[in-house]
Amino acid sequence: MNSINILVPDLPESVMDATVAVWHKKIGDTIQRNDILVEIETDKLMLEIPAQKSGILEEIIEKEGAVVVSKQILGRLIYVNYDENNKDNLITDVQKQVIQSQEDNNETSGVKNSNFIQENKDPNVSLNQNKMIDEQCVHQDKFLDQTEILSALTKDRNETRIPMTRLRKRIAERLVEVKQNTAMLTTFNEVNMKPIIELRKKYAASFEQRHGVKLGFMSFYVKAVFESLKKFPEINASIDGEEIVYYNYFDISIAVSTDRGLVTPVLRNVDTMSMIDIEKNIKLIAMRSRDGKLLAEELDGGNFTISNGGIFGSLMSTPIINPPQSAILGMHVIKDRPMVVDQQIVILPMMYLALSYDHRLIDGRNSIGFLNTVKSMLEEPLRLWLGI
Incomplete structure (x- = not known):
C-alpha cells in the first residue's frame, strides 16, 4: 500500500x-x-x-x-x-x-480536553482559592431557571455568522474600487419590446426545433450592443494609466448570478457570431456558471458588460461598472405601460435601459448616442440581421 x-x-x-x-x-x-x-x-x-x-x-x-x-x-x-x-x-x-x-x-x-480543568487548577494556588472556583460553579446552578427563561425569550432572535466567500469578498473590493477610482454616471432610456416579443412568438418554435436552443432575449441584446459599440468606439475602450486603450475586437461579458455571487463570463469575438452562436454560447456559459465549472480564462477580459436584472424583476437600477471596462448596460423587467403613440394612448411592453459609464473617458453625448442606438436596434430587430 x-x-x-x-x-x-x-x-x-x-x-x-x-x-x-x-x-x-x-x-x-x-x-x-x-x-x-x-x-x-x-x-x-x-x-x-x-x-x-x-x-x-x-x-x-x-x-x-x-x-x-x-x-x-x-x-x-x-x-x-x-x-x-x-x-x-x-x-x-x-x-x-x-x-x-x-x-x-x-x-x-x-482525554486532553477532559484533563483541561484539572491541569489548570494550579497546585500553587491555595485550597481556598480552588474551593472558590468550585463554589462559583455551584452558584451558577442557582441561575439556571433564569437562564432557561431568557433562552426561551430569545430563541427566535439568534444570529448566524458565516465567513464571506473569496468571490464575495473580491466583488465587494471591486465595487468599492469602482466608486473610488471612476467618475461613474448613469443615463437611462426605455425601449418598446413589442417587435422582439412578436418576432419570438412567430419563430421561437421553429428556431428551437432547427437549432436545438431557445430564442431568448439575450441574443438580441448582445447583437444590439455589438452594433452600437461599432459606432461608438470610446465605449469599447478603457483607461490604462494615462493612456486610452481602444479595442479592435468585441468581447462582451455577461453577468450571471450564482449561489456564490455574480460572475461575468466572456463571449469572445461577438462580431463573428450569428444569433444562433450567441444563444448556444450563452446557454453554455450559464450552465457552467451555475455548476461552478467555469475556467479562469473564461472570466478574464471582456470590453463591455451586459447585466440583465430584469430576470429577477428589477424595474430600474444603476449597474456598477466592471473594471477595467468603462461601461455596463443594465436591462430590466418588461412591463406593460400606457404610452402615447401618434397622439393615442396604447399599452406597450416597455423596458428601461440603464447605461453606467466612466465620465473620464466617455462624454454624455456618446453615452446617450450609444443608448439611443441600442434602443433603435431593439425596436427594429430586423436591422440586427441586416447589419444596418
Whole structure:
C-alpha cells in the first residue's frame, strides 16, 4: 500500500492562493479514480480536485476554510494494490486501520480536553482559592431557571455568522474600487419590446426545433450592443494609466448570478457570431456558471458588460461598472405601460435601459448616442440581421 498526496493544482497566474471550500469525502471512504475529493475556491472560480487513483482517503491535512497555495498538500490517499480475489477483504482491512487511527486521535484529543480543568487548577494556588472556583460553579446552578427563561425569550432572535466567500469578498473590493477610482454616471432610456416579443412568438418554435436552443432575449441584446459599440468606439475602450486603450475586437461579458455571487463570463469575438452562436454560447456559459465549472480564462477580459436584472424583476437600477471596462448596460423587467403613440394612448411592453459609464473617458453625448442606438436596434430587430 502506498500513500498518494492530494495536491492543490497550479493556480492561474493572477491567483495567489485559494481557500478549501468543501471536502466531498471523509476519512476512510472508498475512492474511485476521478471521484471529486475536494473543491477549492479562488476569488474567481471554484476548482474541483479529483482522485488520481482509486483507494481510501487516509488523511485530511487542510480542513475547510484553510488558505492554500499551488502544489500544497491537502490530504493523502492510500493506493491499494489488490487482485480481484482479495479486493473486498483488503479494502475493508485498510478502511478499518484508517478509521481506527482516526478514532485513536480523537480519543487522545478527548482525554486532553477532559484533563483541561484539572491541569489548570494550579497546585500553587491555595485550597481556598480552588474551593472558590468550585463554589462559583455551584452558584451558577442557582441561575439556571433564569437562564432557561431568557433562552426561551430569545430563541427566535439568534444570529448566524458565516465567513464571506473569496468571490464575495473580491466583488465587494471591486465595487468599492469602482466608486473610488471612476467618475461613474448613469443615463437611462426605455425601449418598446413589442417587435422582439412578436418576432419570438412567430419563430421561437421553429428556431428551437432547427437549432436545438431557445430564442431568448439575450441574443438580441448582445447583437444590439455589438452594433452600437461599432459606432461608438470610446465605449469599447478603457483607461490604462494615462493612456486610452481602444479595442479592435468585441468581447462582451455577461453577468450571471450564482449561489456564490455574480460572475461575468466572456463571449469572445461577438462580431463573428450569428444569433444562433450567441444563444448556444450563452446557454453554455450559464450552465457552467451555475455548476461552478467555469475556467479562469473564461472570466478574464471582456470590453463591455451586459447585466440583465430584469430576470429577477428589477424595474430600474444603476449597474456598477466592471473594471477595467468603462461601461455596463443594465436591462430590466418588461412591463406593460400606457404610452402615447401618434397622439393615442396604447399599452406597450416597455423596458428601461440603464447605461453606467466612466465620465473620464466617455462624454454624455456618446453615452446617450450609444443608448439611443441600442434602443433603435431593439425596436427594429430586423436591422440586427441586416447589419444596418
